[in-house]
C-alpha cells in the first residue's frame with residue numbers, strides 16, 4: 546500500500562467523500578437483527594477478521610489524510626473543540642503512548658516510533674511529520690500531547706477521570722461528533738452527559754454500563770457500536786455549527802436520497818490508561834451512503850426494517866424525522882421481504 550491509498554476528498558463544501566468497494570466491504574454494519582433498541586452492547590476489543598475495521602485496536606483507513614485535514618480546519622475555526630483540564634496532563638501522555646505504539650506496530654509502512662528512554666522519535670509518513678521529543682515534557686511538542694497525537698489519528702477522543710465512583714469528561718478532542726458539544730459537556734459525569742438520551746436511563750442501561758466501566762482493567766479494552774444518520778458526508782455535525790448543517794435535513798428528495806443520506810456508525814472503544822488510571826473513549830466515525838449500502842443486499846434489507854420499526858422517540862433523538870419517510874421509500878425497494886439470519 547502506497548500513500549495514494551489515501552483518498553483526496555472533502556467532508557464539507559462539495560462533499561466528494563465516497564467509499565471504495567474495499568471500504569464498503571469492511572464497513573462496520575451495526576445491526577445483528579432486524580430491530581434496534583438500546584442495550585449495554587459492550588464486548589472485548591479483540592482483533593477482528595483480516596481487513597475488518599477491528600483487525601487492529603486503532604483503525605486507519607483510506608479516509609485518513611482527508612479526515613485529518615478536516616480536523617485541522619475545525620480546530621482552526623474553533624479551538625474549543627479540543628480542551629483539557631490541568632489534572633489530565635498525565636492521561637494525555639498515556640493517550641499519546643497508546644496511539645503511537647499501536648499505530649507504529651500495526652501500520653509500520655506509515656508510522657514509526659523509536660524510543661530511547663524518554664527521548665522519542667515519531668515519524669508519520671502520510672502526513673509528512675518527523676518529530677523528536679521528550680516523553681513527559683510538553684514543551685518539546687508543538688501542541689499538548691493529546692492534541693498533538695489526535696491531530697494524526699482518525700476518530701474523536703475523550704479522556705475520563707475516575708473519582709467518586711463516577712467518570713468525568715475532563716479532556717477531549719471532538720471534531721466529528723453526532724450533534725453533541727465537548728465545550729458544553731466538559732466537566733460533566735457519565736450520568737449527566739448522557740442526560741438527553743431517551744429511554745436508556747429508565748432501562749438501567751447507564752447505571753449498568755458505568756458499573757462495568759469503573760472496573761475496566763489495563764490491557765483489556767472494550768468496544769461498542771453506536772449509529773445515527775447524517776445528511777451529506779459531513780464529519781462536523783456539532784451543535785456549534787448547527788446553523789450550517791441543520792437545514793440539510795430538509796433537502797432530501799427521492800432523486801438525491803441515495804447520495805445524500807448516510808448511515809453514520811461509531812466504533813467506540815475504551816481503554817484503561819496505566820499512569821493516570823483515566824479511561825480513554827475513542828469514537829471512530831464511519832460514513833456510508835444509502836447507494837453504497839444497498840450494494841450489499843442483506844444490509845439494504847435489514848436497514849429498511851430497522852428504520853421502519855424504530856420507535857419515534859429514538860428517530861426524533863437521532864434527528865431523522867424530516868427525511869425518514871423518503872429514506873424508507875428508497876430502502877423498501879431493496880427489501881424483497883426475505884428472512885434474514887441473526888448476526889452478520
Ligand code: HEM
Pocket residue numbers: 583584585586703705712714724725726730735738739740741742745750751754758769771772773826862863
Ligand atoms: C449518547 C458520550 C460511553 C450509551 C452519548 C452522547 C455522548 C456520549 C456525548 C450524546 C448525548 C447527547 O445527546 O448530548 C459518552 C462517553 C462515554 C460513553 C464520553 C465514555 C465513557 C457509553 C457507554 C454506553 C453508552 C459505555 C453503553 C451503553 C450511549 C447511548 C447513547 C449515548 C445509547 C444514545 C446514542 C444514540 O441514540 O444515537 N454518549 N458515552 N455510552 N451513549 Fe454514550
